[in-house]
C-alpha cells in the first residue's frame with residue numbers, strides 16, 4: 001500500500017497535490033511519502049516479530065534511496081543501515097543512525113573505508129573474501145581495535161530477476177562458498193583484529209518467489225550448525241534484502257508476513273540474532289518521479305512520442321534493466337487513451353522510458369508520475385548531458401520539504417577547475 005492517490009481529480013502524495021510541488025520546485029522532481037516509508041518499515045518489523053524472529057536488526061539498504069531525510073525517517077523508527085561505502089556510512093551517521101545499527105557490506109572496501117567504519121563502531125563488517133578478511137584484520141590492529149565481522153556467503157542459488165541484479169550464483173563476484181566460509185570463520189576466530197560474530201548472504205533483488213530464498217536460508221542454517229559444531233560461536237545471521245515489490249505488471253510479490261513465516265520455518269530452533277538488509281521493499285513504492293510533458297511529437301511513420309523533461313539520467317532503471325514503471329497522469333482528463341513511446345530529451349535512443357504504452361491522452365504541459373521510483377531512482381541519477389541533478393521532496397501529511405534542492409548551473413560549473421596550462 002502507498003499514499004499516492006487521486007483526490008478531487010488530482011494525484012496527491014498524502015495530503016499534498018503533486019501540482020503544488022511541481023509549481024513550487026519545478027520538474028523533474030522526486031517526491032517521497034513519509035507515511036509509506038514508515039508503513040513499509042513497520043509492517044516488515046511487525047511481521048518479523050509476529051513470526052517469532054525476535055527483534056532483528058533491520059538495516060535498510062542505503063543504496064536504494066540514500067537521501068538523508070529518508071534515512072532519518074527510517075532511523076527514527078529504529079531502522080539500521082546497510083551501507084556499501086564510506087559515503088553511505090557518513091549519510092547514515094548524518095541521519096542520526098548510530099554505528100551499532102550500521103552494517104558495512106560490499107566486495108571492494110578500501111582501507112580508508114574500513115578504518116572509518118571501525119572508528120565509528122559499526123555493528124558488523126560483512127567480509128566478502130579471504131584477502132578482505134586479512135585487510136580488515138590488519139586495519140583493525142593498526143587502530144588498536146577488533147572488528148566485528150560476518151562472513152558473506154554466496155549460496156549459489158538462482159533467484160531469477162534481471163541478470164544485472166542477481167548476486168547469489170557462484171559466478172557472481174559476491175561472497176565465498178560454504179566450505180570457504182567455514183574455513184574463513186575458523187581462521188577469523190584466531191585473528192587478533194577480528195571477531196567473527198555471524199554469517200551473511202544476499203541472493204539478489206526484486207525476488208518475487210520465496211523458493212530460492214528458502215533454499216538459500218536452509219543452506220545458511222546448515223552452515224551455522226556446522227560452524228557451531230566446531231566449537232565456535234555464531235551469534236548473528238544476516239539474510240540480506242531482495243524481496244520484490246509490485247511494479248504493476250509484475251507477479252505479485254510475497255507479503256512480508258509470508259516472507260517472515262518462511263524464514264521462521266527455514267531457521268526453526270536456531271538461536272541467533274537476525275539481521276536483514278531490505279532496500280527496495282521499503283523505498284520503491286514510497287516515491288515517484290514527477291515530470292512534465294514537453295510536447296507530443298507524432299512521426300509520419302506512425303509513432304507518437306511523449307517527450308518529457310525527465311530523462312534516463314534522472315531515472316536510469318528502464319534504460320539499464322528494461323524496468324517497467326507505471327505512468328500515471330497527475331490530472332487525468334477522462335477515459336480517452338493513446339499509445340505513446342515515452343522518451344526523455346537525452347541524445348541517445350536508450351533514453352526511452354517505455355514504448356507502445358497505452359496511457360490516458362496527454363498534452364504539452366501535463367504532469368505525470370513514474371510510480372514505484374522511490375528505490376534506485378534518485379540514488380542512481382547523474383548529470384549526464386549536463387542536466388542538473390534532480391531534486392527531492394519529502395511529504396508528511398499536508399506538509400512538504402525540499403530535502404535536496406535542485407542545484408544551480410553555477411553549482412554545477414563550480415565543481416570543476418581549469419588546468420594551469422589552459423587560459
Ligand code: LLP
Pocket residue numbers: 061064082105106165167202204205206240241242243277278279280281317321375376
Ligand atoms: N544488501 C546487499 C548486500 C545488496 O547488494 C542489496 C542490493 C541489498 C541489500 C538491497 O536489496 P533490495 O532489498 O533493495 O532488493 N539498481 C538495481 C538494484 C540493485 C540491487 C543491488 N543490491 C535496480 O534498480 O533494480
